[in-house]
Amino acid sequence: MIATIINWIFQLIFLLILARVVVSFLPLDPSHRVVRTIYNLTEPMLAPIRRYVRPTAGFDFSPMLLLLLLFLLRSLLFSFL
Numbered sequence: 001m002i003a004t005i006i007n008w009i010f011q012l013i014f015l016l017i018l019a020r021v022v023v024s025f026l027p028l029d030p031s032h033r034v035v036r037t038i039y040n041l042t043e044p045m046l047a048p049i050r051r052y053v054r055p056t057a058g059f060d061f062s063p064m065l066l067l068l069l070l071f072l073l074r075s076l077l078f079s080f081l
Contacts, residue, residue, distance in 0.1 A: 003081045010074045016042050017063050024060075 020042045028035050042063075049062040049069075 003078065006074075006077060006081075010070060013045070013070060014067065017045075017067055020046075021063050 016038060019038050023035055023038055030036070030039070045066055046062045049065050050060070053061055053065055055061070
């Protein structure tokens with residue numbers, strides 16, 4: 001039961017980060033309600049990573065690094081459950 005809930009949370013975060021990456025490549029209005037919601041939900045997770053990993057050649061690697069950290073954290077948690 002707990003493992004299922006944790007898995008759903010990780011999947012939701014993964015989908016939000018993926019949506020943010022896709023939205024960043026599309027010419028959408030940043031003030032649109034859906035776009036703003038995606039940004040508001042993912043920015044608290046991405047901002048600490050951006051303090052240490054700056055964009056390189058205009059490409060932001062923080063979503064990729066966050067996904068890697070989430071997969072590692074998920075694997076670590078499920079090794080104990």
